[in-house]
Amino acid sequence: MSTVAAKREISSAENDELSREAKRPKADDKNGEEGGNESEWENVLSTFTTSSVLSDSAREKIMFVHGKIADHDAVVVLEKTPIREDSLAELFRGSKLRLELRNDIYSSYRLQAPPHLNEIKTTVVCPATEKHVKKYKRQESFLVEETGEDYRSITLPYIQEQSLSLQWVYNILEKKAEADKIVHDDADPEVGFVLLPDLKWDQKQVDDLYLIAIVRQKDIKSLRDLSSEHLPLLQNVFQRGKEAILQRYNLPASKLRVYLHYQPSYYHLHVHFTKLGYDAPGCGVERAHLLSDVIQNLQTNPQFYKSRTLHFPLRADDGLLRRFKEAGRL
């Protein structure tokens, strides 16, 4: 089962970057389901050649595949889509079944469904770098203990050296990309944020609702940078985020799990909104911090996250883990 978690972390690290998919209008969806305009369909993967399976989960029906498209390295993520209640009637009517076993009142079949009722969500990273490949590869995790001092002497220098591009985040904030996917946009430079669906969510059902709020302030890397001066920002994201989700998806706050990750997968402050009861990747106590707790902690101690010892998992191949080892902290 560690397999699954490791993979999900990979998935979330990557998918966080990928995750803002448009809410398509019903008419368009319907069109797609019926086959739609044939010219809309293509097969960029017909020439894809597989090098190896980087990781997979039988429980979650997901697979990360490394290979080549033309001369380019590529990573393809295949994930079966959730079963949709609104397509059950058509599914039962239009499928073929083959009996596998019968025992008393129980019987089991293989069911072949019409393709448009049984799609596979496919994400392509191309050209993919060595780093992408490594990131998707199944890896063991280790729990790291980080004091405030560890953060300043080990983690912060490491983050600064890496300085991964946040261009895709700025594209979203400036509406240069994925503008049509935005669920809520608060333009205030101090407390404003953009709320949009995470890529992991196919938006076909509210059961696995997953949205991300990206704050407009650009200098907050993570939980560690927060102090009481950010309370108005955090409270605004919490309040307006919940209101926007109620309005758009008819889901009240009592059905939401609202949290930050530490370590986050990218160092620009963002908040996760997932449906309570949906076992979202990365919602485990070892990585997630409820926004309501973060707010209470900062209200009690304005510098709470400067001094608090925090625990989080790091993958075996994470450069930051090596730094902790080198510093004798593992």
Added chain:
Amino acid sequence: MSTVAAKREISSAENDELSREAKRPKADDKNGEEGGNESEWENVLSTFTTSSVLSDSAREKIMFVHGKIADHDAVVVLEKTPIREDSLAELFRGSKLRLELRNDIYSSYRLQAPPHLNEIKTTVVCPATEKHVKKYKRQESFLVEETGEDYRSITLPYIQEQSLSLQWVYNILEKKAEADKIVHDDADPEVGFVLLPDLKWDQKQVDDLYLIAIVRQKDIKSLRDLSSEHLPLLQNVFQRGKEAILQRYNLPASKLRVYLHYQPSYYHLHVHFTKLGYDAPGCGVERAHLLSDVIQNLQTNPQFYKSRTLHFPLRADDGLLRRFKEAGRL
């Protein structure tokens, strides 16, 4: 998360009954994939009428549906099959894709696969009794906000009225039951505890390791009763528990997630030890509290858990949820 856990129990309970599936010879599989003898295919579900979706999991791509086949009550379980490495080449060659979004090196598609490469495992229980239907039914959860005052005026009186028997806990502590399972026994009346495998763990592999430490002090109901006077107890459980697991299972502390539940499922203080990377039921941030955080919180504020506002999920049929509603707190 309780929802999902409940579902897993159903799912695995049910699948156990159904899982004696014949390993079909390759040739037959191949035949089936190609369409096979058409007479082998049927559609017993073409006349199935859906009454309701009992439960589902978007993450696991599974759905439990209640309905009727002819005049009989039936439950149909649909679960998408894992992606198979040995069919990747055919899948990439034979599928249609439709672009959903493109941003930088990332693109996302809907993929329609040939039906024989993308089957749905279908289990039919027919005729199904009332009991089957109830067993598969999901209970929704709601996130409750409990202030210190709510605890004293709503939760505590409720717990006291219920006064569920803890005899099974005392049997363990007194070695009247499950004595042969004990991994570590610390007899000290103040800081002592018994460590033993949780019932959920079959102990067949360390991947899903799950142990419980039950403290010897009998008057600590939950997190809410903890104060700084319990720090020696908590530190002893943390330290000796980790040591015992290293010794018995060769698993170091960096591979462990150590936490308490709030609300717990029984009101005698106990601590969960699960393997990091194992997505254990109840390890979500909305219910789990890392023991290392609990210790830090009590070190900072001896009465931390008397005043802290805590959030936790309650199932729709939980009597405590009704009390919160009656008190106008939901």
